[in-house]
Amino acid sequence: MPDFTKLVDDLKRTRDEIKLKIHLGSKDVQDEWAELEKHWTSFESRAELDKSARDVSDAVKILGSELKDAFNRIRRAL
Template structure:
């Protein structure tokens, strides 16, 4: 669970940093950002539920990895 907490904190930091920059970015980055916001809200709500570590853990790891990759793409596009 410590790994999930660490991942959540890192993703939140990335989310906050990119959120500040995205309005200056390209239209493509803004479109991807809009899509990511919904996925972020889903991730955040699931992480906060802390239900069944085993069931949520794998799904959250995958979603967290996808979010990290998307954050990296947007960061590069900015």
């Protein structure tokens, strides 16, 4: 469970950093960000539910990994 909590904290921190810079990005980056925000909402909801569970579902792990990769892509683009 600590690994999952760290993942959620890392994603929140990365998301906040990117959110501060996104207004300077290109239209493509802004469009990708809008799509990621939809995924973030879904992830955050699932993460809150899974905090109390012992086993984190594979779907949430995959979504978290995809968000991490996408955040890194946007960070490199900025």
